[in-house]
Amino acid sequence: MILVLCETDPATGEVDEVSLETLALARALSTEGGGVAVRAVVVGPVADTDAVAATLGGHGATEVRHATGDGVASFGGAAWATALDAVRQETGSVAVLAGGTPRGNEVVAHLAARLAVPMAANVVSFEGLSPLTVRRQVAGGVALEEMRLSNRPALLTVAGHAWQAEETGAGPATWVESTVDVPAEELVARVVRTAERAADESGSLTSAPVVVGAGRGAGGPDGFGPVTELAELLGGAVGVTRVVTSLGWRPHHEQVGQTGSRISPDLYVACGISGAIQHWAGCASSRAILAVNTDPEAPMMTRATYAVVGDMHEVVPAIVEEIRKRG
Numbered sequence: 234m235i236l237v238l239c240e241t242d243p244a245t246g247e248v249d250e251v252s253l254e255t256l257a258l259a260r261a262l263s264t265e266g267g268g269v270a271v272r273a274v275v276v277g278p279v280a281d282t283d284a285v286a287a288t289l290g291g292h293g294a295t296e297v298r299h300a301t302g303d304g305v306a307s308f309g310g311a312a313w314a315t316a317l318d319a320v321r322q323e324t325g326s327v328a329v330l331a332g333g334t335p336r337g338n339e340v341v342a343h344l345a346a347r348l349a350v351p352m353a354a355n356v357v358s359f360e361g362l363s364p365l366t367v368r369r370q371v372a373g374g375v376a377l378e379e380m381r382l383s384n385r386p387a388l389l390t391v392a393g394h395a396w397q398a399e400e401t402g403a404g405p406a407t408w409v410e411s412t413v414d415v416p417a418e419e420l421v422a423r424v425v426r427t428a429e430r431a432a433d434e435s436g437s438l439t440s441a442p443v444v445v446g447a448g449r450g451a452g453g454p455d456g457f458g459p460v461t462e463l464a465e466l467l468g469g470a471v472g473v474t475r476v477v478t479s480l481g482w483r484p485h486h487e488q489v490g491q492t493g494s495r496i497s498p499d500l501y502v503a504c505g506i507s508g509a510i511q512h513w514a515g516c517a518s519s520r521a522i523l524a525v526n527t528d529p530e531a532p533m534m535t536r537a538t539y540a541v542v543g544d545m546h547e548v549v550p551a552i553v554e555e556i557r558k559r560g
């Protein structure tokens with residue numbers, strides 16, 4: 234049995250994309266393991282249980298355990314780990330997976346500490362089952378590490394965009410309510426209030442399917458006109474380097490990197506960005522990178538999926554014009 238901790242968006246009630254991507258890995262493990270069942274667990278309040286059962290069923294979960302109770306009504310890493318562990322024991326799961334989100338990583342880390350088994354965080358690929366071997370991002374995504382998980386249960390979290398969420402066409406999962414008792418000593422930290430980010434803040438940067446980034450090569454605050462235009466045309470967000478925010482050219486919430494936001498868009502267009510290790514740490518999980526730089530030897534150019542050697546003040550407006558021409 235494979236158990237997947239699935240998160241829902243508190244604002245919309247919808248299942249997070251990374252949970253659906255994690256279900257895709259769970260299905261791959263299941264297939265490799267001869268078809269072991271995949272179950273999902275959802276902790277805390279759920280706005281529309283039918284919708285969540287339909288979504289998770291459609292992505293391969295045969296059953297959803299809904300863990301509820303006073304102790305898990307709001308997020309707390311230790312309390313949610315208790316809920317996850319209770320369901321793990323009830324279902325006899327040999328592997329427990331979660332999205333590599335702040336919550337997913339925290340909850341699974343608690344579980345790993347309790348069970349004294351290793352945890353592979355931010356897994357990006359599955360290499361084999363005997364023994365269970367995965368690759369995972371380490372050092373903020375700058376390096377990959379191969380990890381073999383011989384203990385049971387195997388615990389891992391999945392880096393965003395590492396798998397493609399795919400519908401199987403199956404019907405809704407069976408919905409099973411489970412009440413969880415959380416001991417008082419595990420309620421040491423819990424979320425008591427959440428505040429909406431302003432629409433233009435880094436929440437949109439981290440979830441944008443396309444990020445158009447610019448660095449010192451933009452030349453100044455005025456150099457961002459075509460960059461923002463391209464981001465708008467592609468339905469994306471603007472991301473910048475620390476040099477740009479330090480110089481006050483753009484606001485801090487747009488910074489990508491070790492001390493900024495970690496992004497994993499389908500496409501990162503990196504213009505006039507050298508690709509220093511601290512910036513790379515924030516964008517290494519992008520599915521594809523298009524770099525535009527006058528220096529073909531810049532690290533961003535040598536690591537990018539596609540590289541254009543040229544002046545961003547010519548290349549970016551030319552891309553914008555071409556997209557506008559094509560309507």
Ligand SMILES: Cc1cc2nc3c(=O)[nH]c(=O)nc-3n(C[C@H](O)[C@H](O)[C@H](O)COP(=O)(O)OP(=O)(O)OC[C@H]3O[C@@H](n4cnc5c(N)ncnc54)[C@H](O)[C@@H]3O)c2cc1C
Nearest residue numbers: 448449450474475490491492493505507511512526527545
């Ligand atoms: C503790 C610490 C934490 C840090 N955290 C971060 C972080 O979170 N995020 C981050 O980004 N940085 C971070 N940095 C800074 C990082 O080390 C680099 O200094 C920074 O990323 C460089 O920014 P840049 O690429 O814009 O500038 P530069 O390194 O100056 O590169 C500019 C690039 O633009 C190219 N260029 C110039 N003109 C043009 C043009 N007209 N057209 C096209 N290309 C052009 C140049 O060839 C060059 O490659 C951190 C540093 C430290 C020490």
